[in-house]
Amino acid sequence: MIIPRKETRILVQGITGKQGTFWTERMQEYGATVVAGVNPKKAGTEHCGVPVHASAVDAQKDTGFDASLLFIPPLGVKAAALDAIEAGAKMILCLTEHVPVHDVMYVMAAANEAGTQIVGPNTAGGVTVDETFMGFMPAFNERIFKKGSVGVLSRSGSLGTLLCQNIVSAGFGQTAFVGIGGDPVIGTTTRNALEALDNFPGTEAVVMVGEIGGAMEEDAAEYANTMKKPVIAFIAGGAAPPGKKMGHAGAIVMGDKGTYASKKTALEAAGVNVLSTPVHVGDALKEVL
Amino acid sequence: MNFEEYAAKPLLAASGIKVPESVLVYHPDAAGEAAERLGGCVVKAQVPTGKRGKAGGIKLADNADEAKAHAKAILGMTIGTHIVEKVLVEEKSDIKREFYAAVLNDPVSKGPMVMFSTEGGMDIEEIAVETPEKLKSHAVDIRKGFSLDDATALIAGLDLSGAEAGVAETLVKLYDAYMVNDAELLEINPLIVTGDGSVVALDCKFTLDDSAIKRQEELATKGAPDKLTELEARGESAGIKYIELDGDVCVLANGAGLTMTTMDVVRHHGGAPANFCEIGGEAYTKAKFALEMVLAKPGIKSLVVNFCGAFARCDVMMEGLLGAWEELQPDIPVFFSIAGTGDEEAIRMLKEKLGMDPLPNMSEACKAAVDAAKGSA
Numbered sequence: 187m188i189i190p191r192k193e194t195r196i197l198v199q200g201i202t203g204k205q206g207t208f209w210t211e212r213m214q215e216y217g218a219t220v221v222a223g224v225n226p227k228k229a230g231t232e233h234c235g236v237p238v239h240a241s242a243v244d245a246q247k248d249t250g251f252d253a254s255l256l257f258i259p260p261l262g263v264k265a266a267a268l269d270a271i272e273a274g275a276k277m278i279l280c281l282t283e284h285v286p287v288h289d290v291m292y293v294m295a296a297a298n299e300a301g302t303q304i305v306g307p308n309t310a311g312g313v314t315v316d317e318t319f320m321g322f323m324p325a326f327n328e329r330i331f332k333k334g335s336v337g338v339l340s341r342s343g344s345l346g347t348l349l350c351q352n353i354v355s356a357g358f359g360q361t362a363f364v365g366i367g368g369d370p371v372i373g374t375t376t377r378n379a380l381e382a383l384d385n386f387p388g389t390e391a392v393v394m395v396g397e398i399g400g401a402m403e404e405d406a407a408e409y410a411n412t413m414k415k416p417v418i419a420f421i422a423g424g425a426a427p428p429g430k431k432m433g434h435a436g437a438i439v440m441g442d443k444g445t446y447a448s449k450k451t452a453l454e455a456a457g458v459n460v461l462s463t464p465v466h467v468g469d470a471l472k473e474v475l
Numbered sequence: 476m477n478f479e480e481y482a483a484k485p486l487l488a489a490s491g492i493k494v495p496e497s498v499l500v501y502h503p504d505a506a507g508e509a510a511e512r513l514g515g516c517v518v519k520a521q522v523p524t525g526k527r528g529k530a531g532g533i534k535l536a537d538n539a540d541e542a543k544a545h546a547k548a549i550l551g552m553t554i555g556t557h558i559v560e561k562v563l564v565e566e567k568s569d570i571k572r573e574f575y576a577a578v579l580n581d582p583v584s585k586g587p588m589v590m591f592s593t594e595g596g597m598d599i600e601e602i603a604v605e606t607p608e609k610l611k612s613h614a615v616d617i618r619k620g621f622s623l624d625d626a627t628a629l630i631a632g633l634d635l636s637g638a639e640a641g642v643a644e645t646l647v648k649l650y651d652a653y654m655v656n657d658a659e660l661l662e663i664n665p666l667i668v669t670g671d672g673s674v675v676a677l678d679c680k681f682t683l684d685d686s687a688i689k690r691q692e693e694l695a696t697k698g699a700p701d702k703l704t705e706l707e708a709r710g711e712s713a714g715i716k717y718i719e720l721d722g723d724v725c726v727l728a729n730g731a732g733l734t735m736t737t738m739d740v741v742r743h744h745g746g747a748p749a750n751f752c753e754i755g756g757e758a759y760t761k762a763k764f765a766l767e768m769v770l771a772k773p774g775i776k777s778l779v780v781n782f783c784g785a786f787a788r789c790d791v792m793m794e795g796l797l798g799a800w801e802e803l804q805p806d807i808p809v810f811f812s813i814a815g816t817g818d819e820e821a822i823r824m825l826k827e828k829l830g831m832d833p834l835p836n837m838s839e840a841c842k843a844a845v846d847a848a849k850g851s852a
Contacts, residue, residue: 322786342732
């Protein structure tokens with residue numbers, strides 16, 4: 187599972203923290219099915235109207251959940267995610283930035299074996315419009331998210347939000363938004379998210395928001411080539427100097443690897459409309475929808 | 476964070492890999508003294524970048540006088556963007572074969588990747604392009620590790636001039652060093668076989684995972700931090716990602732993707748960004764300091780502020796920005812684009828405090844900033 191649904195039972199690990207509390211409340215207001223939280227020190231209490239457990243394994247026994255959302259500091263992510271995997275989570279969405287990559291790889295190996303889908307780390311989360319959301323996305327802002335037929339995926343939360351706003355202001359709306367995260371090693375790739383959106387009910391076109399660094403957009407282009415639905419892309423970082431990490435750990439151009447040109451060429455060869463600026467997304471959608 | 480050769484090699488030695496004897500020196504006289512003791516030696520520039528040999532930063536010396544002369548020539552030379560301030564004087568090795576070995580974080584297999592090639596001495600991109608069939612790799616399950624059997628299987632069928640067992644052991648030790656040191660990349664190039672059959676690491680490249688620095692604090696003190704401008708260093712110490720660029724249109728935005736895009740759109744409209752300045756993530760409350768940073772660069776002509784709130788709230792960023800505004804009184808034209816979490820409140824504050832409205836979208840804000848910069852030129 188990459189895209190949660192309204193009935194998806196969500197566990198929030200780190201629910202009692204400031205951000206955990208604030209965003210859990212927003213998710214509940216939106217209609218997300220938050221069933222429980224985890225904080226070993228506050229097990230047995232209630233927070234945001236749901237029971238708090240000592241671990242994800244306990245939460246699974248007592249309450250039952252499908253997907254876990256991690257509001258956990260970087261060095262705690264490995265243990266928290268392994269707990270959720272052991273508990274049988276179908277999906278773990280990790281918001282945390284600056285998780286040591288060796289820890290991420292350990293979690294990936296365990297998740298792969300258990301059949302758990304990891305989204306992130308270093309993502310702002312996902313929105314299934316008018317159903318549910320996980321993470322810190324302005325799902326409730328109707329100038330940014332409105333029910334429609336466009337699937338959106340993004341490595342960056344803020345830039346993904348901007349594209350969503352442009353989609354709505356052009357008179358369109360979204361089925362779902364998938365934030366995959368800005369780290370170099372992530373659980374759900376551009377290609378995975380593109381495939382999930384392609385198969386998501388009601389999606390008629392996909393907007394892909396990528397950035398320089400890595401080869402995920404090139405890989406996704408292969409899948410785009412097999413799609414019947416139109417794909418529109420924007421790739422950030424065309425003006426970035428080489429060899430510098432542009433904020434995201436994954437956004438770095440080394441030599442001729444990970445360049446804007448390489449991504450644009452691969453996507454255009456697959457029939458993807460690559461936009462020169464994000465505000466053109468509305469015009470591009472009008473051509474195909 | 477990158478490490479220079481002299482700081483990376485001891486990490487290999489600590490895991491039991493043989494490295495040549497060497498002395499780090501800062502002065503030609505000291506290079507001469509070291510060579511006196513080592514005999515035939517190699518004088519190597521210590522800078523955190525590749526292609527040192529091609530740049531003339533690595534020289535063989537047969538005696539102390541030659542070592543001193545080479546050190547004198549190399550110290551102070553520029554390699555890439557680095558000025559050489561220190562050289563490693565290393566005993567000369569008897570090279571019979573040159574291999575390539577590395578362990579790195581692989582985004583495709585989402586785990587460690589051990590790589591080996593019989594074509595050492597070249598850079599790995601060249602090996603991958605020119606002789607891909609000679610590049611062997613093994614994707615590791617990090618929970619299980621990399622065993623001697625795995626290493627033996629990786630090099631099976633290669634002619635390593637009788638050093639097969641030594642190479643396999645070295646690969647296991649290399650993986651150990653990669654794990655212990657939270658490496659993003661740990662590379663030996665070349666890994667040599669000497670005349671007497673020993674397997675020795677002649678050079679080493681180590682990149683520490685930046686996200687692991689908080690649990691590798693002592694190790695991180697030995698790294699070579701990125702060369703920062705004064706403003707970039709100020710940003711780093713305040714927890715703001717600031718990169719200084721050549722242009723005159725300042726960029727202030729939240730989130731890495733959005734900030735990069737703001738630069739792209741400035742360029743799209745024919746302008747040149749003066750900086751990358753990002754206050755996303757936890758840094759979004761630092762808008763006040765960020766404004767000081769972007770305005771501190773000399774020669775700037777306009778500013779585009781692009782907020783698109785998700786986690787970062789537009790109203791919190793705007794509050795910080797307006798706080799700094801009164802103090803700094805910017806004398807360049809500023810253009811805003813505001814959307815997302817807390818946007819209505821932020822727009823209201825902007826109107827109330829500065830009597831300004833945001834532009835309808837980021838493209839128009841960037842275009843206005845570019846036009847203003849050109850108009851004042």
